[in-house]
Amino acid sequence: MTQHLSEADVRGIAEYTRIGLTAEEVVAMTADLNAIIDSLAPITEFDLDGVEPTFHPIGDLSNVMRDDTVRGSFAQAVALENAPKQENGSFLIPSILGEGGDR
Amino acid sequence: MATPFGSMSVRELQAGLAAKEFSAAEVARGTFERIEAADGVVHSFLETTEKLALDAASRIDGAIAEGRLAEMGPLAGVPVGYKDNLNLTGTHTTCASNMLRDYVSPYTATCVERTLRAGALPIGKLNMDEFAFGGSTETSAFGPTRNPWDTERVPGGSSGGSAAAVAAGLVPVSLGSDTGGSIRQPGSFCGLVGVKPTYGVVSRYGVVAFGSSLDQVGPFARSVEDAALTLNALAGRDELDCTSQPSDVDFTANLAEGVRGMRIGIVPAFLEAAGLAPEVKAKAQEAALALEKMGAELVEVELPHAQAAMSAYYVLGPCEAFSNLARFDSVRYGYCDPGHKDLGSQYEASRARGFGPEARRRIMLGSYLLSAGVYDRYYYPAQQVRTLITRDYAAAYESVDCILTPVAPRTAFKLGEIGDPTEMYLGDMFTISINIAGNGGMSVPVGLGADTGLPVGVQLIAPPFKDANMFRAAAALETVYGPAPVAPDYADGKVGA
Numbered sequence: 029m030t031q032h033l034s035e036a037d038v039r040g041i042a043e044y045t046r047i048g049l050t051a052e053e054v055v056a057m058t059a060d061l062n063a064i065i066d067s068l069a070p071i072t073e074f075d076l077d078g079v080e081p082t083f084h085p086i087g088d089l090s091n092v093m094r095d096d097t098v099r100g101s102f103a104q105a106v107a108l109e110n111a112p113k114q115e116n117g118s119f120l121i122p123s124i125l126g127e128g129g130d131r
Numbered sequence: 132m133a134t135p136f137g138s139m140s141v142r143e144l145q146a147g148l149a150a151k152e153f154s155a156a157e158v159a160r161g162t163f164e165r166i167e168a169a170d171g172v173v174h175s176f177l178e179t180t181e182k183l184a185l186d187a188a189s190r191i192d193g194a195i196a197e198g199r200l201a202e203m204g205p206l207a208g209v210p211v212g213y214k215d216n217l218n219l220t221g222t223h224t225t226c227a228s229n230m231l232r233d234y235v236s237p238y239t240a241t242c243v244e245r246t247l248r249a250g251a252l253p254i255g256k257l258n259m260d261e262f263a264f265g266g267s268t269e270t271s272a273f274g275p276t277r278n279p280w281d282t283e284r285v286p287g288g289s290s291g292g293s294a295a296a297v298a299a300g301l302v303p304v305s306l307g308s309d310t311g312g313s314i315r316q317p318g319s320f321c322g323l324v325g326v327k328p329t330y331g332v333v334s335r336y337g338v339v340a341f342g343s344s345l346d347q348v349g350p351f352a353r354s355v356e357d358a359a360l361t362l363n364a365l366a367g368r369d370e371l372d373c374t375s376q377p378s379d380v381d382f383t384a385n386l387a388e389g390v391r392g393m394r395i396g397i398v399p400a401f402l403e404a405a406g407l408a409p410e411v412k413a414k415a416q417e418a419a420l421a422l423e424k425m426g427a428e429l430v431e432v433e434l435p436h437a438q439a440a441m442s443a444y445y446v447l448g449p450c451e452a453f454s455n456l457a458r459f460d461s462v463r464y465g466y467c468d469p470g471h472k473d474l475g476s477q478y479e480a481s482r483a484r485g486f487g488p489e490a491r492r493r494i495m496l497g498s499y500l501l502s503a504g505v506y507d508r509y510y511y512p513a514q515q516v517r518t519l520i521t522r523d524y525a526a527a528y529e530s531v532d533c534i535l536t537p538v539a540p541r542t543a544f545k546l547g548e549i550g551d552p553t554e555m556y557l558g559d560m561f562t563i564s565i566n567i568a569g570n571g572g573m574s575v576p577v578g579l580g581a582d583t584g585l586p587v588g589v590q591l592i593a594p595p596f597k598d599a600n601m602f603r604a605a606a607a608l609e610t611v612y613g614p615a616p617v618a619p620d621y622a623d624g625k626v627g628a
């Protein structure tokens with residue numbers, strides 16, 4: 029198996045994707061990802077010179093604006109219904125500046 | 132014992148309602164009693180929605196009392212179950228993930244709404260692989276679903292709950308979603324009709340996104356007609372999904388036409404594929420010959436780039452999933468790990484504990500594949516390969532009206548039998564290229580495999596927006612093999628072995 033990713037690489041990806049992995053999980057994830065990436069090799073083996081990519085099965089999409097008329101949408105209370113923490117009609121998060129504190 | 136309502140066809144249910152043999156309220160209550168009695172081991176439902184169903188039933192019964200049943204829609208009084216990635220106001224929509232364990236939908240997906248407008252009785256939400264990542268329903272955070280044909284075996288996935296509920300005769304119709312085979316493969320494993328329409332036939336609004344350029348919702352049913360009636364209700368333009376397309380097709384219109392004069396494509400390389408079980412190959416050949424005997428012309432076609440579809444999919448799917456699953460931030464909704472003093476550690480702990488192993492793998496894989504330098508090696512070529520695969524199909528459709536292939540390389544496997552993710556991915560080898568190209572495809576039951584005695588399906592694939600072609604061929608196969616039976620241990624009201 030080719031080593032596409034080192035454990036350090038995987039720790040970097042975990043940080044970027046905001047998934048906190050334990051040291052053992054990093055080891056297992058590194059092995060899993062390397063095996064999966066190995067299985068993707070066929071994609072690198074085609075002669076694709078001059079082939080346009082297809083990013084979407086429905087090719088000729090363009091943004092369509094609806095009429096500029098006011099319509100109903102979620103009330104604030106509904107938008108907050110699923111928030112794990114809320115306060116005064118807002119989503120509540122730990123402090124992001126300086127010394128924080130979980131309230 | 133009376134036939135359970137969930138074992139009836141749509142026509143039988145509506146005939147019984149029209150003749151006042153039973154009321155819609157009795158259908159609803161009987162369906163919940165049956166689920167209570169028979170779903171324990173199978174574990175297809177994650178939540179049942181008694182109040183919503185009884186409310187819908189009372190509207191149907193009111194209409195019947197006034198002689199207006201025919202006005203109530205093509206699914207009037209029909210119990211329908213929904214994969215748990217489809218939002219329905221007031222129900223949990225968990226995607227079988229701890230991330231969404233407590234999430235309650237504040238809105239309803241268009242596909243669900245359309246079944247309700249067609250008169251369906253909403254019965255509940257169905258188990259699945261977590262976020263639809265998987266082919267066995269074993270990655271559900273709430274425990275696996277079991278195959279009613281053999282409860283030691285998986286129902287397939289990711290829409291395994293949707294398939295198992297119909298195979299066990301709990302409901303006649305359910306909705307699933309299919310990103311790489313997640314309707315067709317469980318359809319095959321559970322011996323059902325399972326339809327992945329052409330991308331754009333059904334609105335994706337309110338469907339929790341996995342691979343946005345690949346996802347499509349479709350029905351499971353035990354007959355081609357029930358699937359067609361359901362797709363009639365689902366199909367069409369929705370201004371809330373700009374990729375949805377207008378539809379004026381009646382998918383039931385040509386079911387009785389037969390296949391005389393139809394050209395059915397056969398892909399020799401698929402039938403010689405490594406890993407294809409002999410019993411599955413034999414069934415595909417038998418079904419092709421049955422179509423020929425009924426007057427279809429079999430035409431060999433080549434799909435030279437289909438072999439690259441697997442790797443293209445396992446590039447594109449994780450990339451799109453990585454992007455879509457970035458929204459789970461532990462702030463607006465979803466699991467929030469308690470006690471963190473800074474937002475970063477709250478994010479990391481919430482996403483680590485909220486997502487299961489396969490979801491974490493796909494998110495991290497997608498992130499890697501989209502990173503600078505790597506993008507040019509995998510993601511961009513995968514989109515180029517998508518062009519080649521789409522061209523292959525377009526070329527094939529110049530000489531055929533639809534294509535017949537196996538669905539999955541083998542019949543249902545045992546729980547725990549496949550642990551290696553890359554081996555699990557191989558189960559999608561015949562279904563994935565259809566999502567890549569955006570075509571319609573459906574699984575049609577063709578009896579039991581000679582070696583395992585388990586259900587086998589064949590896949591019919593239609594050109595984009597010509598889904599009616601595959602329904603026509605499927606209906607012809609149904610005249611040979613019959614509609615899908617309820618799994619034997621659950622037939623005639625039985626509640627398992």
